[in-house]
Amino acid sequence: MAQYSARLDGVFVALADPTRRAVVRRLGRGPASVGDLAREFPMALPSFMKHVRTLESNGLIHTVKSGRVRTCTLNRERLALVDDWLAEQRRIWEERTDRLEQFVTDPEENRQ
Amino acid sequence: MAQYSARLDGVFVALADPTRRAVVRRLGRGPASVGDLAREFPMALPSFMKHVRTLESNGLIHTVKSGRVRTCTLNRERLALVDDWLAEQRRIWEERTDRLEQFVTDPEENRQ
DNA sequence: CCAATGGTTAGCCCTTGCGCTAACCATTTC
DNA sequence: GAAATGGTTAGCGCAAGGGCTAACCATTGG
Numbered sequence: 001m002a003q004y005s006a007r008l009d010g011v012f013v014a015l016a017d018p019t020r021r022a023v024v025r026r027l028g029r030g031p032a033s034v035g036d037l038a039r040e041f042p043m044a045l046p047s048f049m050k051h052v053r054t055l056e057s058n059g060l061i062h063t064v065k066s067g068r069v070r071t072c073t074l075n076r077e078r079l080a081l082v083d084d085w086l087a088e089q090r091r092i093w094e095e096r097t098d099r100l101e102q103f104v105t106d107p108e109e110n111r112q
Numbered sequence: 113m114a115q116y117s118a119r120l121d122g123v124f125v126a127l128a129d130p131t132r133r134a135v136v137r138r139l140g141r142g143p144a145s146v147g148d149l150a151r152e153f154p155m156a157l158p159s160f161m162k163h164v165r166t167l168e169s170n171g172l173i174h175t176v177k178s179g180r181v182r183t184c185t186l187n188r189e190r191l192a193l194v195d196d197w198l199a200e201q202r203r204i205w206e207e208r209t210d211r212l213e214q215f216v217t218d219p220e221e222n223r224q
Numbered sequence: 225c226c227a228a229t230g231g232t233t234a235g236c237c238c239t240t241g242c243g244c245t246a247a248c249c250a251t252t253t254c
Numbered sequence: 255g256a257a258a259t260g261g262t263t264a265g266c267g268c269a270a271g272g273g274c275t276a277a278c279c280a281t282t283g284g
């Protein structure tokens with residue numbers, strides 16, 4: 001559970017940057033090398049690498065180096081944590097809606 | 113579109129902090145005053161207020177002050193932007209899966 | 225009308241985040 | 255084996271983020 005929220009936190013932090021979201025988006029189409037990815041962004045390579053590292057350390061992507069090129073792959077499972085969070089959120093407010101409906105239907109049971 | 117991504121960015125930034133996510137969660141059960149909300153978190157009120165302001169300026173919540181108490185309400189629509197983003201992400205990689213399947217089924221059409 | 229309550233403003237501290245350059249490997253390629 | 259290519263390391267600058275205290279309204283309750 002502490003595990004869960006630490007991970008969730010990492011995921012949200014990682015996604016809070018537009019560059020990183022764009023990378024995730026791009027990797028949705030399939031794996032790519034750091035260089036190929038970097039070319040699409042207006043920043044120096046070391047700066048871009050930091051984003052890659054952030055994504056990796058938060059589990060959103062996975063990278064492997066073979067020879068001199070590092071290839072990045074999306075990790076869809078991690079992204080699913082966001083789905084889960086949203087689902088829970090929805091669950092919470094649906095419960096609330098239910099209570100409200102109950103109240104309208106049968107106010108006696110809700111006194112006090 | 114620029115509007116969209118600016119908003120999306122704000123939403124993710126707002127959700128990148130555990131305190132703020134907890135507030136969103138809490139407000140899912142219904143509106144609450146700043147004071148009531150703050151009581152649940154181990155920080156001074158002014159610090160907490162900043163989070164409230166961040167949530168508000170990014171459109172995730174809506175607040176109204178009546179008398180001396182400010183009441184916060186969740187804005188579910190804004191949260192739906194995350195849903196949309198995830199949906200698009202899914203769309204992208206399903207397209208990819210389709211292409212891969214196509215390739216396996218009928219490699220001739222995919223040469224070069 | 226005085227005190228308590230609920231927020232707000234101002235300003236400070238410290239850490240983190242994101243960008244940069246310069247220099248440096250380590251593989252390929254010719 | 256020298257040059258080009260693809261990443262990596264180190265270190266710096268600056269702005270923003272998240273926390274704090276102190277002091278200050280403004281409403282409300284006795």
